[in-house]
Amino acid sequence: MHKDVQTGDIVEIRTEKGTYKGTIMPKHEFSRDEIIILKLDNGYNIGVSVKDILSLKVLGKGEKAGIRREKMEKGAGEGIKKITLFSTGGTIASYVDYRTGAVHPAISSEDLLFSVPELADFGDMEAKVLFSLLSEDIGPKNWKTMAMEAAKALNSGSAGVIMAHGTDTMGYSAAALSFALKNLTGPVVFVGSQRSSDRPSSDATMNLLSAARVAVSELGEVVVVMHAGTGDDYCHVHRGTRVRKMHTSRRDAFASINSEPIGKATPDGCELRNHRKRREGKVEVFPDFEESVTLLYSYPGLSGEMLEHMLSGIKGLVIAGTGLGHMKSELIPMIGEAVKNGTFVVMTSQCLYGTVDMNVYSSGRELIKAGVIAGGDMLPETAYVKLSWALANLEHEKIPEFMVTEIAGELEERRFL
Amino acid sequence: MHKDVQTGDIVEIRTEKGTYKGTIMPKHEFSRDEIIILKLDNGYNIGVSVKDILSLKVLGKGEKAGIRREKMEKGAGEGIKKITLFSTGGTIASYVDYRTGAVHPAISSEDLLFSVPELADFGDMEAKVLFSLLSEDIGPKNWKTMAMEAAKALNSGSAGVIMAHGTDTMGYSAAALSFALKNLTGPVVFVGSQRSSDRPSSDATMNLLSAARVAVSELGEVVVVMHAGTGDDYCHVHRGTRVRKMHTSRRDAFASINSEPIGKATPDGCELRNHRKRREGKVEVFPDFEESVTLLYSYPGLSGEMLEHMLSGIKGLVIAGTGLGHMKSELIPMIGEAVKNGTFVVMTSQCLYGTVDMNVYSSGRELIKAGVIAGGDMLPETAYVKLSWALANLEHEKIPEFMVTEIAGELEERRFL
Numbered sequence: 001m002h003k004d005v006q007t008g009d010i011v012e013i014r015t016e017k018g019t020y021k022g023t024i025m026p027k028h029e030f031s032r033d034e035i036i037i038l039k040l041d042n043g044y045n046i047g048v049s050v051k052d053i054l055s056l057k058v059l060g061k062g063e064k065a066g067i068r069r070e071k072m073e074k075g076a077g078e079g080i081k082k083i084t085l086f087s088t089g090g091t092i093a094s095y096v097d098y099r100t101g102a103v104h105p106a107i108s109s110e111d112l113l114f115s116v117p118e119l120a121d122f123g124d125m126e127a128k129v130l131f132s133l134l135s136e137d138i139g140p141k142n143w144k145t146m147a148m149e150a151a152k153a154l155n156s157g158s159a160g161v162i163m164a165h166g167t168d169t170m171g172y173s174a175a176a177l178s179f180a181l182k183n184l185t186g187p188v189v190f191v192g193s194q195r196s197s198d199r200p201s202s203d204a205t206m207n208l209l210s211a212a213r214v215a216v217s218e219l220g221e222v223v224v225v226m227h228a229g230t231g232d233d234y235c236h237v238h239r240g241t242r243v244r245k246m247h248t249s250r251r252d253a254f255a256s257i258n259s260e261p262i263g264k265a266t267p268d269g270c271e272l273r274n275h276r277k278r279r280e281g282k283v284e285v286f287p288d289f290e291e292s293v294t295l296l297y298s299y300p301g302l303s304g305e306m307l308e309h310m311l312s313g314i315k316g317l318v319i320a321g322t323g324l325g326h327m328k329s330e331l332i333p334m335i336g337e338a339v340k341n342g343t344f345v346v347m348t349s350q351c352l353y354g355t356v357d358m359n360v361y362s363s364g365r366e367l368i369k370a371g372v373i374a375g376g377d378m379l380p381e382t383a384y385v386k387l388s389w390a391l392a393n394l395e396h397e398k399i400p401e402f403m404v405t406e407i408a409g410e411l412e413e414r415r416f417l
Numbered sequence: 418m419h420k421d422v423q424t425g426d427i428v429e430i431r432t433e434k435g436t437y438k439g440t441i442m443p444k445h446e447f448s449r450d451e452i453i454i455l456k457l458d459n460g461y462n463i464g465v466s467v468k469d470i471l472s473l474k475v476l477g478k479g480e481k482a483g484i485r486r487e488k489m490e491k492g493a494g495e496g497i498k499k500i501t502l503f504s505t506g507g508t509i510a511s512y513v514d515y516r517t518g519a520v521h522p523a524i525s526s527e528d529l530l531f532s533v534p535e536l537a538d539f540g541d542m543e544a545k546v547l548f549s550l551l552s553e554d555i556g557p558k559n560w561k562t563m564a565m566e567a568a569k570a571l572n573s574g575s576a577g578v579i580m581a582h583g584t585d586t587m588g589y590s591a592a593a594l595s596f597a598l599k600n601l602t603g604p605v606v607f608v609g610s611q612r613s614s615d616r617p618s619s620d621a622t623m624n625l626l627s628a629a630r631v632a633v634s635e636l637g638e639v640v641v642v643m644h645a646g647t648g649d650d651y652c653h654v655h656r657g658t659r660v661r662k663m664h665t666s667r668r669d670a671f672a673s674i675n676s677e678p679i680g681k682a683t684p685d686g687c688e689l690r691n692h693r694k695r696r697e698g699k700v701e702v703f704p705d706f707e708e709s710v711t712l713l714y715s716y717p718g719l720s721g722e723m724l725e726h727m728l729s730g731i732k733g734l735v736i737a738g739t740g741l742g743h744m745k746s747e748l749i750p751m752i753g754e755a756v757k758n759g760t761f762v763v764m765t766s767q768c769l770y771g772t773v774d775m776n777v778y779s780s781g782r783e784l785i786k787a788g789v790i791a792g793g794d795m796l797p798e799t800a801y802v803k804l805s806w807a808l809a810n811l812e813h814e815k816i817p818e819f820m821v822t823e824i825a826g827e828l829e830e831r832r833f834l
Contacts, residue, residue: 134780136743139717168739172717248741248771294723297714297737299801300556300589306711309726320714322585324665326553354665363551384716 010060081123084153089133090166135166140289143176151285160215174240175385178408187219209267210235220278237263241410290391320380325356336370348375427477498540501570506550507583552583557706560593568702577632591657595825604636626684627652637695654680658827707808737797742773753787765792
């Protein structure tokens with residue numbers, strides 16, 4: 001039934017409920033066969049049960065997709081850049097399950113290319129699925145895979161890497177790759193969307209095209225490219241170690257904290273500032289992360305017993321303390337004991353904005369005496385990732401110095417003074 | 418030596434290092450006797466060792482303080498409002514230890530009145546020291562004392578209560594009193610300062626006077642009054658359940674999250690909007706908080722083992738999840754077990770801005786099935802305080818409904834839809 005209809009075709013479907021005109025969307029592994037997903041002109045997707053279809057008329061064949069496929073088959077010609085697009089899951093690579101209405105991470109990189117055929121304008125797109133995970137399920141093991149794959153792509157001639165990723169933990173992953181990749185010969189651009197592509201307000205297309213623009217720029221850093229405002233004016237280019245998701249749903253949810261974005265991008269161009277440029281040579285990769293690190297958000301009722309639980313068997317602890325970097329003074333001796341026993345403890349602030357300064361108040365000074373490392377103006381999340389990386393890659397006596405040294409734009413050293 | 422010199426006197430002190438003119442500041446319990454603390458005209462305090470003093474000339478006696486003392490002794494006359502000023506410690510009630518340069522919480526409410534004699538213009542000030550704690554050391558037991566004392570003051574004829582408090586955990590304490598006090602017959606105004614009064618840029622005076630202005634207003638809520646900008650234009654009046662310290666050091670560090678401030682205040686006037694007014698009758702107080710509640714900031718490497726540690730023996734867990742309210746899906750069954758065993762689990766978002774919505778993605782739906790309560794647009798800190806209060810004051814079967822019901826402006830119920 002409807003065997004002559006292909007993904008990308010523009011069709012008119014008549015059912016008892018109404019007549020719909022739109023483009024046939026790709027099938028997903030979890031889609032029921034008996035459903036056709038149609039992207040309407042208003043941007044919405046709908047699922048139409050095949051058994052409800054009274055008539056189906058093909059209005060046009062999917063040309064853009066055809067052109068893209070042809071380009072892909074030809075391979076990169078002279079002077080055409082190669083861009084590698086990895087998908088890891090998330091809203092940008094998700095579809096709505098029409099049985100339940102919930103969003104699943106299932107679109108492949110190929111589907112992404114299909115949905116946004118204009119990507120082919122930036123160069124020869126190579127697509128690869130790394131995972132199909134909602135980003136709350138992405139952790140240190142996935143950071144390792146992403147780092148290795150990004151290095152491999154850049155070292156095999158890609159001009160840049162795009163990493164389509166769920167927005168929930170995109171900041172953590174971008175920070176991870178910032179520490180894992182050295183001597184970047186091109187940008188690694190994380191991109192996501194806050195609204196699934198079923199919604200007319202979806203930010204997926206503009207974010208993806210802006211990310212592609214950044215991927216072929218002179219940049220040599222790990223960045224996040226996401227909407228800068230609620231309109232479609234431009235995207236911000238955020239440094240991977242400074243970016244944080246600051247809203248659950250807005251399209252402009254991402255913000256650079258304690259630092260300006262390092263650029264603006266649209267599908268038509270990008271402007272960079274205070275950025276690091278592509279290096280010559282090969283990308284080096286140090287992809288391991290110690291998993292036995294805890295991020296502790298201090299709170300007024302935190303008991304010694306609970307802190308003891310949290311410290312048991314871990315190698316590193318990052319505290320999101322209060323204010324300038326404080327915690328309950330009765331707990332400081334326990335922290336001091338943990339440091340003596342070899343646990344590395346770093347202090348950051350749950351205020352997020354500003355910098356830790358443990359020299360101002362008596363409790364801060366006690367923390368310094370206990371051997372707690374000041375995290376400066378690093379985000380708690382970035383300090384957590386940095387410590388996880390340090391524990392897996394450095395001689396341990398070098399860690400305190402490393403944590404207060406700027407490596408990938410994650411802190412401003414002078415703020416320590 | 419210098420026995421004729423009193424606190425508040427304006428003096429000129431000559432030493433080998435130079436000549437200083439200023440006002441003698443109060444002595445603190447930890448001050449060395451041999452040091453005189455002088456507030457200079459430029460706003461800075463300096464400590465001068467008595468043995469270094471070559472000569473001391475009294476230029477004027479401390480009149481403002483004398484006027485205040487006289488007023489205090491007379492008691493509240495007809496039509497004069499009584500305001501109760503509690504001090505709990507923090508920068509607003511702190512002094513610099515000139516031996517170490519560190520800031521200690523030690524100024525009493527009396528000293529605060531002395532430093533800002535204009536407070537007497539608002540009414541008859543009654544001052545009481547509750548604690549001398551840096552606010553990182555203020556917890557549920559202190560919330561109880563503050564709630565009981567605030568209720569007692571209002572029920573004994575105070576028009577309003579000012580609670581001078583360290584800024585680090587002021588948001589937590591303000592949320593706590595918001596739930597503990599019912600039928601407020603007057604405002605409970607938390608106030609602090611980001612810069613100690615030794616610094617010319619101190620915000621202490623304006624914050625305190627603006628707080629006094631709010632304390633005699635028609636308001637019947639627990640609020641935080643702090644600088645609104647980096648200038649001295651006005652303060653914001655933040656609802657106690659919506660306010661968060663968003664910068665480690667700026668004077669305008671406090672922000673209302675997911676809600677507008679409910680007013681502006683200066684020493685000369687205050688403008689309120691969408692606020693609740695003073696009630697008739699008596700304030701009721703429910704001051705207990707369950708301490709066995711954990712605030713967990715979820716992070717990518719969170720292991721089942723660590724979560725098990727964190728869940729052991731607790732009655733409540735507030736998760737600051739990622740995005741719309743997510744956490745690693747492999748941990749959801751463990752959360753479900755904890756809920757079955759009687760632990761109440763509430764989901765909030767580490768994005769801070771926006772609202773939890775666990776109906777959008779599959780992992781959110783799994784959390785709902787596991788019995789996790791959606792925290793809506795509540796701050797993680799406020800949800801933590803609310804759950805601690807609920808566990809100590811309500812029949813437990815009523816807690817899930819209570820957590821999603823707006824009690825003190827802490828959430829917007831319609832956002833749940």
